[in-house]
Amino acid sequence: MKYNSTETTIEAVSDKNSKTDKKNSSNKAFTILGIIACIILAPILILNIILIIQGFTVDSNSIPNIGGTFPLIVKSGSMSGTVETGDLMFAHTVEDTSSFKKGDIIVYWDKAEGGSLVTHRIIEVTKDDDGKLAYRTKGDANATADAKLVYPEKIIGTYQGKITGLGNVALFMQTIPGLIICVILPLAIFVIYDIIRRRHIQKSEQTEAAALMAEIERLKSKKAKLESESKN
Numbered sequence: 509m510k511y512n513s514t515e516t517t518i519e520a521v522s523d524k525n526s527k528t529d530k531k532n533s534s535n536k537a538f539t540i541l542g543i544i545a546c547i548i549l550a551p552i553l554i555l556n557i558i559l560i561i562q563g564f565t566v567d568s569n570s571i572p573n574i575g576g577t578f579p580l581i582v583k584s585g586s587m588s589g590t591v592e593t594g595d596l597m598f599a600h601t602v603e604d605t606s607s608f609k610k611g612d613i614i615v616y617w618d619k620a621e622g623g624s625l626v627t628h629r630i631i632e633v634t635k636d637d638d639g640k641l642a643y644r645t646k647g648d649a650n651a652t653a654d655a656k657l658v659y660p661e662k663i664i665g666t667y668q669g670k671i672t673g674l675g676n677v678a679l680f681m682q683t684i685p686g687l688i689i690c691v692i693l694p695l696a697i698f699v700i701y702d703i704i705r706r707r708h709i710q711k712s713e714q715t716e717a718a719a720l721m722a723e724i725e726r727l728k729s730k731k732a733k734l735e736s737e738s739k740n
Contacts, residue, residue: 546698553691555579555596556681571664576601578665580615580625581675586647587613587627590667596674597627599665606641606660609633613667614645616658627667628654 558572558579571578582595590613591597599615608614610630618626628645631653636642642657680686 552678552681556678559678559682571601573601577668579678580627581678582627582670583675584647586650587629588649590629590648591627591670592672594676594679595670595672596678597670598668599627600668601665602663605663608643608663608666614643614658614663615665615667616645616662617664618656618662625664628658630658 554574558574559581577598577600580597580599582591582593582597585593608630610633612630613627614630615625615627618624626645628647630643631646632644634642634644634657636657640659642659643663644653645658646653677690681690
């Protein structure tokens with residue numbers, strides 16, 4: 509009889525461990541999905557914050573960047589063939605803006621365009637009428653060179669690379685529908701899921717604790733009965 513009681517206990521514990529393992533596996537899977545969602549959303553949110561701040565930037569000294577790298581949304585086709593409208597372009601700040609050469613792609617301020625950032629290629633390193641160093645630039649897709657020379661102090665960075673089409677996604681995320689669909693809704697779903705998951709875990713733990721106590725009491729009662737029968 510003692511052997512049968514022990515066997516029953518082992519089976520109960522084994523079944524409980526099996527259920528616990530399944531629950532832990534499920535929780536781990538959802539946790540991993542949540543981490544992946546955060547990894548995807550976090551960089552996009554950071555990029556959008558930088559792009560939004562850029563909209564209020566009025567000079568090259570306050571351009572927001574991360575480690576010198578900053579994103580730009582390509583809004584014109586003047587550099588088509590290198591970057592296209594709707595691409596997300598990345599540039600890097602440069603301390604020495606007087607050492608560029610022909611063929612370099614630079615990002616500079618153009619006050620004539622309302623203080624906007626322009627990305628064009630240097631086609632000539634020259635000097636103005638006063639002998640000051642300047643660059644003549646041109647968009648790859650433009651037929652003629654830019655009318656004005658670009659001076660070193662107006663340059664804030666140099667072209668590094670692009671992600672095709674991501675600029676359109678970033679622009680959409682800056683709209684109210686985009687903010688709701690791409691940011692608020694995923695975050696709300698994640699928060700709601702996390703609340704439900706925590707409550708489910710708490711309820712499961714309480715149920716398991718109650719079941720364990722009931723099993724312990726049952727085994728105690730059975731043991732006491734067996735001891736009583738053995739004495740008789």
